[in-house]
Amino acid sequence: MRILFTAHAGKSHLRLLIPLAQAAVRAGHTVAVADDESMREESVSYGLEFFPAGFDWAKDPFCVEAIALPLFRGDQEAYEDGLVECVLGPPALAAARDILAVAADWKPDLIVREGEEMGGLLAAESLGIPHIAVAGGSTHLLPPAVTNGPLNALRAELGLPADPDDNSAYRHGLISWLPAECTGDDLDPRTLRHYRQTAPYRSDDKALPWLAELADDKPVVYASIGTMAPSMPWKSDEVLHAVIEAVSGLECTALVSIGVGRDPEEFGEVPAHVRLLTEWVPQDVLLEAADVFVTHGGHSSIREGLRSGTPMLVTPMYDDQPNSAEHVADVGSGINLPAYWVTGETVTEALGRLLTEPAFRLRAAAVRRSVLACPPVEQLVTDLEELVAVHAAQEETCVS
Template sequence: MATGDSLADDLDRFGVPHRSMPGMLAPTQLADDPDYARSLGFHPDGKPLPELEELGRGAVVGRIFAGLAAERAATDMLALSSDFRPDIVVRESTEFGGYLTAESLGVPCVTLDAAPLQVTRDPGMLPWLNESRVAIGLPPVNDTSTLTRHPWISWMPDLWHPADTQSAAHRYYRGPDEASDPLDPAIAQLPAGGPFVVATLGSVSGHMLTSDTSPLRRIVEALGSLPCTAVVALGRGSDVSTWAGPRPANVHLASFVQQPLLLQACDLFVTHAGFGGVREALTAGVPMVALPLYAEQPANAQRLTELGLGVTVDAHEAGTTTIAAACREVLDDPSYRFAARAFRRRLLGLPTISQLVADLTALGI
């Protein structure tokens, strides 16, 4: 495992051997290198520059992930490979340093798709991809076909992928079951008061949003108006005691929740439609109300709606009444629950992570 220093403690805790890549900075570290942050399209505090919003989706992915960030990551990985030559490179779909490393070493590059509806193969990213290729001594390419030369692993069944996003490289597997400690007693012992609802905006949005742009306050107010028991995660590192928003009696506020575990006991998930949360909810067979914010989240929310798995509302414009009405619709109409349960069956029918490991091993022999 090669990654940035910010993840070293987590990997040590899980006993995963790893190599440090000093050039790979986490969003919270961008202030340490303001020029680098701006080259990716961000202020040093991690907020996007206005010019980033003016680019097409493919160009945004290219500038953030496939240009200088990929070049720096590949430089670090190639330095590591001088004493450890891999047989295969396994990368995450928005991490292009691994792709460049595999291209340089002439080994297979397997992609784990962490955001299937993100435009990680869009022609608009080519200028940045070629910039990073040339920087490490590779020739430029005319299209993105080299990205799918080897298996592209999805954690969703083919139903999730619109036909124009699929490729011959796609392989479908069931994601790993996430081990977890027992559920937080304060949540486990919440009273039975109608449907149980979980709401969270993920682990990254807290760095991207301000109190004025976040829909969290409206979500809490909306859930407080419904006959339900709800848990709302304010964001890892937030202090619940300093929350200045509403505190309805039926809404339990937390900074962080054990999301995969909690979704197993959930009737509705209110989400920003990040892929991780969407996959976890569908793995548990839970329908959703989506308030997409940025990146591929609008595409994820649209797909949820198309497949009858939930309802989408505008995260920036929707008021408390609109959000409450969307939650009520999904809770009251059993078709959403039926669709989510049917999708879960498709997920359960996919090959397991153990099969993926066996397939990767065979590829490297």
């Protein structure tokens, strides 16, 4: 089986697909990634063949106007509207054409796409092969009622007939790495299936010997604002400063990721028990060592926090983060503290609760058990093998 994975440019977007891609490779299948050129190095670090397709939304005038300006203004509603316009607009059509060019030689049997990446869907339908979506942080903004009309308009651009199926975006399957209690009613249930997430392996994963040297008489607080927010300091630096102020006054060991390559001196002098991280580190490893996770609420971080059973303080700023933060609070695994409420005092109070109130730790452990109860990713590979085989048999019957 040949599986082509498609995503939007962004490390966390690609990371959503990697556990399945690596499991497929282990099962003997041929796998490749089609994404913006900026994701080549990231794909190779996971050991995957790469093809350039699509483009970086941050450099596209259409998406900049639709998304970047509302983001800069802090207008969440306009941002979400702009995101849907980009997902179901010209960027999807351009990506589909690039993916079709790749597929002409590579000849995939199946396309697996990030839930918000519609170019892969359009390419799969042009090729007459199945497509699977893996739900990302903003997939909840794309129910069938939203996607069906615009997708038919895009199909017409590719010379495809309109599809009357109101679930056409997810008809072959919608996959979530979170259990049902963590997705609520966000996702259409008709083809939704839940599987157990695993931590992807990167060739540049580093040993972290200093973890073994942390104080054994203090709780460990790990804080990170992801890979994208550090590039927007006007949104993230206030949060980082507040977190550093809070952990500086707590009896804990604090590991604070401030962004790859940033100068720690930007944040002033910190006490000895606070370590500012400026290199990429495997977050799943740090979460296993942490007693509390302070996160911006990106989908990958939330998934990894729930998977590790680490109580979370979520400080959402934009995009899918407010929705994810609400889910964490709803299941009792943490506290939702929107960025506009974040100060040194509010973070100190929230961390105090997470470190001292057993209910958060117990609920986080219970949710982790729900994650572990889901079928493993290897079962998903088997299910995809069956999907492709059934589709091929149907196609053969139609031809004959």
